[in-house]
Amino acid sequence: MAPRVEDMDDPPRFSWTDVCARRLHRHALTTPSTSATPADIAAAMASTHAQVMSAAELGIAMRIDGATRLDVREALWTERSLVKTFGLRGTVHVMPARDLSLWVGALSALPASANVMPKDIRLTPDQTEQVVAAVAAALDDAELTIDELTEAVVDHAGAWAGDLVMEAFQGKWPRWRQAMHLTGIRGVLCFAPNRGRKVTYTNPRRWLPGFEPADADTALAWLVRSYLGAHGPSTPQRFAHWTGTQSTWARRLFDSLGDELQQVEVEGDPAWVVAGDLDVPVVRPRGVRLLPYFDGYAYRVGNQPPALLYPGRAAERVLPGNFQILLVDGVVAGLWHQRRSGKRIDITVEPLGELGAAQLDDLDGQVERVGEILQARPQLTIGPVTVGSHA
Known part of the structure; x- marks a missing residue:
């Protein structure tokens, strides 16, 4: 790493290549770490998106x-050095257990977003607090499936919490679930190990x-x-995009x-760093x-403008969807899919x-590494990806 040296009267200057190099290095994408733990990687990424857990396992490992996916599972369910819960923008993330008090303190202090539910469906502020209290009590000494948790919330808060009013995939969800992400953000719910094929939750x-x-200011x-x-x-402005808040x-x-x-x-253009954090990889x-x-979505949301990260054809082929992405020299140069x-x-x-x-040789190595992480024999085909993006 080389320090950024500038005239004392001018602010330090970075190119977008510098910014990209810093992020690849800090996210252990330039060279995989030989010493980091899964919790260290999640910390370096400022949490890891985990809507699809197999993708989070692959991204960390x-x-x-x-490392393999088993190392990530060990960190989550045995060591408990990682926690899977609701995080940024109300979506599922994996974060270091050592930082959970800070994550909960920060996320709870973010300005509340507008409730977009129709008026006859949305929870009142009082009902929301009842749901949070009910979830906290139900999970205090238990690991419950979503159906079991619903029963407990209804028992604690009242029948209204179980009204099937929320549109959800091929059915309807009970009213209380519009506050489910908030229970994670408030620190009274996190994911627990699956019970067979069923997801469970605990406190x-x-x-x-x-x-x-932690207190809000800290x-x-x-x-x-x-x-x-x-x-x-x-x-x-980009921090606001990352957190789902307002720029002002x-x-x-x-x-x-x-x-x-x-x-x-x-x-x-003006930008900010932590004071003194000016190093750029050589x-x-x-x-x-x-x-x-x-992983690629978080890579974009975190900072770099889409036009720079998705140049040329990538802007129309990859950017509109949530695909698995091919990075070449730090920018999106394609997409990929796997079928097991x-x-x-x-x-x-x-x-x-x-x-x-040389890039084809690199690609072969990456494919072998994916197979190693997912504990499968990989077979590479270079050609069109015919499946759609992940929701």
Whole structure:
């Protein structure tokens, strides 16, 4: 790593290549780490998107030399050094257990988003608090499936909580579930090990004795530092996009941190880093990487403008959907898909341009690594990906 040296009268300057190189390095995508744990990787990424758990397992393991999906599962369900819960933008994430109090403190302090449910369906503020209390009590000493949790919430809060009023896939969900993500954000619910094929939930206090949310000011300052460490240099506007909040609120938060942050320039535009965090990797982004579902989405949401991360044909072929992405030299250059059959995994990669001999060798290595992580024999096909994007 080389420090950024500038004239003392001018803010330090970065190129977008610098920003990309920093993020690839910090996310262990330049070179997989030989010493990091799964919790270290989730911390370096400022949490890992886990709507599809197999994708989160792949995304974390590929950043650790020699790791497999079993190492991530061990960290989650045995060591409990990772926690799977509702995080940024109300979606499922994996985060280090050591940081859960800060995550809960920060997420609970973010401005509430508007309730988009129709008036006759949405929860009142009082009902929302009743649901949070009911979930906390139900999971205090239990691991429950969603049906069992629904019964407990209805018993605690009243029949209204179980009204089947929410449109959901091929049926309807009970009213209380519009606040389910909030119970995770408040720190009274997290995922527990599956019971057979059924997902279960518990209270994180069962696994983390003494767990309490951090105070809002401490937690929000930590969240900004974590974001900038993983994705910076960046701006309040992009932080707002990452957290699902308003830009005006994010600007006030950045301003409140004063000397903790440092203004820099990224190709002439103002941006911010944690004060003194100016290092740029000497090695430029090189090579081929296969990122799983949601990993590429988080890579984009975190900072880099789509036009730079998805150049040329990638803007129309990959950007509109949630595909597994092919990175070449740090930018999106294609997409890929895998289909498992027993102990075999067929991997189709669709490059959007011609790959050179060295890049094809890199791709072979990535395919072998995916097979190793997922514990299957990989077979590579280079050609069109015919399946649609993941929702």
